[in-house]
Amino acid sequence: MRKASPAAKPKVTIRTVAEDAGVSVAAVSKVLRNAYGVSDSLRNKVTVSIEKLGYRPSTAARGMRGRTYTVGVLLVELRNPFLAEVIDGIKPTLSDANRQVLIGVSDAQASLEVSLIQSMMDMRVDGLILIAPRMNGEVLAKYAREIPIVAIGHHEPTADTFDTVNSDDRQGARLAVRALKDKGCHNIHMVNIPPKPDAPFVVSTQRQIGFLEGMGLSGHEAGQRVHFLPERINAEDVKLREFFSLDPLPDGVFCWSDIHGVQLLNEAERFGVSVPARMKFVGYDNSPTASLPLVGLSSIDQDPQRIGSKAAELLLSRIDGRSVPEHLLIEPTYVDRRSSQ
Amino acid sequence: MRKASPAAKPKVTIRTVAEDAGVSVAAVSKVLRNAYGVSDSLRNKVTVSIEKLGYRPSTAARGMRGRTYTVGVLLVELRNPFLAEVIDGIKPTLSDANRQVLIGVSDAQASLEVSLIQSMMDMRVDGLILIAPRMNGEVLAKYAREIPIVAIGHHEPTADTFDTVNSDDRQGARLAVRALKDKGCHNIHMVNIPPKPDAPFVVSTQRQIGFLEGMGLSGHEAGQRVHFLPERINAEDVKLREFFSLDPLPDGVFCWSDIHGVQLLNEAERFGVSVPARMKFVGYDNSPTASLPLVGLSSIDQDPQRIGSKAAELLLSRIDGRSVPEHLLIEPTYVDRRSSQ
Known part of the structure; x- marks a missing residue:
């Protein structure tokens, strides 16, 4: 299938090494896998041939007996x-x-x-x-x-x-809430992705718990404060329109990720909601896009x-x-x- | 090294399969590699055992003789x-x-x-x-x-x-030049990464050739029109300051990549050069960042x-x-x- 070009050297195999060293293939294999009972003289002969021929045992072969690095x-x-x-x-x-x-x-x-x-x-x-x-x-x-x-x-x-x-995703969310409160926000909401199965394991759930902790709210009160949008927001999504039509409009928004944060900053402009005057945003991840001066999204850095x-x-x-x-x-x-x- | 927990099942190997089928390891191996001369009865016995035991030959082992998919x-x-x-x-x-x-x-x-x-x-x-x-x-x-x-x-x-x-990187660069000319630019420059060894192979060189073709310039004339900046631009780079101090200031800039384009859009704002009024930009790659409304960078789409x-x-x-x-x-x-x- 794969054609060897005339310039390519013949492949050095364990057999070539065995022939060169004048020992059996099994003996070379023993040396390669560092087996018990290999004599120093055999090890020497094989090692010399391996180095002379530039033999490189394949990782797949090495994988049969140990680490692939x-x-x-x-x-x-x-x-x-x-x-x-x-x-x-x-x-x-x-x-x-x-x-x-x-x-x-x-x-x-x-x-x-x-x-x-x-x-x-x-x-x-x-x-x-x-x-x-x-x-x-x-x-x-x-x-x-x-x-x-x-x-x-x-x-x-x-x-x-x-x-x-x-x-510490809960702590990160609490930091975001505290920052928004410090900036004078009184009506802080969160935008998250929809809950997943295996919920407690995932970071979005942890950040939501941290948000509620920071707000001093119980899980039952999350319904009014946490809004779910898909990771890639569709500009025509009715939930997006609903969010920017909330009355009273949130004055502070914590986004579970900068992926949401950057999209919502752009959407806010489209919906005529001025940022940060009428609505302040904090994202999560401190992504390169968030740090662009044209974007300027506050964020939580995970290191x-x-x-x-x-x-x-x-x-x-x-x-x-x-x-x-x-x-x-x-x-x-x-x-x-x-x-x- | 890796400890099997008490709950882990003993690993099914080719030997387990051979014992279960009542045949030799070599026979199982023959069936696995679909070797010539395997009887239907042998193939049946081995296949039944493989399915019963849930044996999965490792890709490393399969890799010894063929494809790993x-x-x-x-x-x-x-x-x-x-x-x-x-x-x-x-x-x-x-x-x-x-x-x-x-x-x-x-x-x-x-x-x-x-x-x-x-x-x-x-x-x-x-x-x-x-x-x-x-x-x-x-x-x-x-x-x-x-x-x-x-x-x-x-x-x-x-x-x-x-x-x-x-x-077609040369064609892409010509498209960018044509677009800038169509918008009325008369003093079009290119920003590129520094030339690399093996230059003709790399896309940045091809785009530079296309730029010169589109401009009707010879390679010798590139010196005045093509500026080199590192891929990640340092805001303190003296070359960056020089670029935004060119007299006359370029009114159109083709960037070899959106990576440069997005950074330069941001830097233009910092240097007080209004975009697109005083300087128009076209990048390359049509990246998601370029398409953000807050960024709005024209670009060449490579598909x-x-x-x-x-x-x-x-x-x-x-x-x-x-x-x-x-x-x-x-x-x-x-x-x-x-x-x-």
């Missing part, structure tokens, strides 16, 4: 710049430990997530970092019995087979690089044998910009 | 939303062919690029799609002799061991999903044995927004 990272999507920053935190830590990162994108579909994890396990990655996994905690726990796993953006502090690293590097450290110690679970919360901070001034 | 995609970075859209085009086409995508991110470092490609080849991916690879054409050609490769954002129409799919799906189709046909190279150019279009009105 790759780590799988699972993302829900590629468009959220927050995830790129988490990866920026993951990579240097793993790179220092001589490990490469392979990324799978699940498009937020639990079925694709599961098949990507299975492929990665089949390819013998050394461990997995799952960012905001959609699968439920039981499935996650099942895989965590087969391979070291650290989950980011999944709040399950009682999980005992895997680790978690999260922004994604720190989240990523902590997750990588935990994964490495799990790969090295730790089995006691760790669950870390990273302190968020508030970043003040034009949208809430 | 995964494709590696190499990106230079995760922050450019254009790349996310290319992936959106790649995935459905590969998914229809029952293949999963694993992504590696090279951070635009040729050395990391090479080691990711080697890891992916070691893990026996079926083929590679490289987006804007940094390695030079020779290295690319070398790998293409070992594994099917399609390159995106790499202009090398004479390459004979791999395929390329590109936006990234089409680029991605075409690349995936080419890769599949290469995996299926095609060796005659294909080099596709996709027609770009101009998208008009506030920045050039």
Whole structure:
């Protein structure tokens, strides 16, 4: 199928090495897998031939017996710049430990997530970092019995087979409410994505709980204060129109994510609601778009690089044998910009 | 190292299957690799045991003898939303062919690029799609002799061991110049990233050639009209100040990418240059940020999903044995927004 060009050298295989060393293929294999009972003289002969021929045992072959020095990272999507920053935190830590990162994108579909994890396990990655996994905690726990796993953006502090690293999402939401109150807002609302199954695990739920805590409201009172919009807002969405027609109009809005925040800033202009004079906004994630002067969205910073590097450290110690679970919360901070001034 | 919890089932291996079927491990292996001379009765026995036990041969093991049904995609970075859209085009086409995508991110470092490609080849991916690879054409050609490769954002129409799919970048730049001329601009400049080694292959060079063609200028005349800024512009960069102090000030600016375009729109405001009255902008990529009403950057659309799906189709046909190279150019279009009105 694949044509070797005339210039390509013949492939060096375990057989070539065996012939060159004058030993059996099984003997080379023993040396490669560092098997018990290999004599120094055999090891020497084989090592010399391996170096002379430039033989590189394939990772798939090495994978049959041990580590591949790759780590799988699972993302829900590629468009959220927050995830790129988490990866920026993951990579240097793993790179220092001589490990490469392979990324799978699940498009937020639990079925694709599961098949990507299975492929990665089949390819013998050394461990997995799952960012905001959609699968439920039981499935996650099942895989965590087969391979070291650290989950980011999944709040399950009682999980005992895997680790978690999260922004303290409740605290972040309380910071946003406090900032809006400090700016003089009296009628603060939240815009969130619709609740998901496995609700307590997901960050949007945690931020909603933090919002209610900050507002001093009970869960029953959430109905009037929390509005649900899809992640990618349709400009014709009747709920969008309803939100900007609320009477009295909210004077402060906490958005569960900058993805909503940036869209709503743009929509506010379209609905003739001036920001920040009539409505102030605080988002979540401190995304590059939020920080553009033309956008100027106040936001909660999760410190994604720190989240990523902590997750990588935990994964490495799990790969090295730790089995006691760790669950870390990273302190968020508030970043003040034009949208809430 | 990895502790099996008490609840975990013992792992089903090829040996378990052999014992259950009452045949040898070699016989199971023959059935698995669909070897010549396997009797129907043997195949039946083994298949029944495989299904009963839920045995799943690992991809690493399958990789030893054939396809892994995964494709590696190499990106230079995760922050450019254009790349996310290319992936959106790649995935459905590969998914229809029952293949999963694993992504590696090279951070635009040729050395990391090479080691990711080697890891992916070691893990026996079926083929590679490289987006804007940094390695030079020779290295690319070398790998293409070992594994099917399609390159995106790499202009090398004479390459004979791999395929390329590109936006017609020269045509895109000519469209941008024409749009600025149509809006009445008389003093049009281009902002580009600094030239790279392997220059003719890269899209920034192609766009610069197209700009000069559209302007009717020779390469020698580029010096006065093309300004180089790093991809992430530092607000204190002396070259940035020089650009906004040009006398006469350019009345039209073509940016090689929206990454520059969005940053320069913001900087123009800071330097007190009103857009579009005194300076009109056209970017390249038609990114989501460019399309935000608060940003409103005119841009050239590359049709990234089409680029991605075409690349995936080419890769599949290469995996299926095609060796005659294909080099596709996709027609770009101009998208008009506030920045050039």
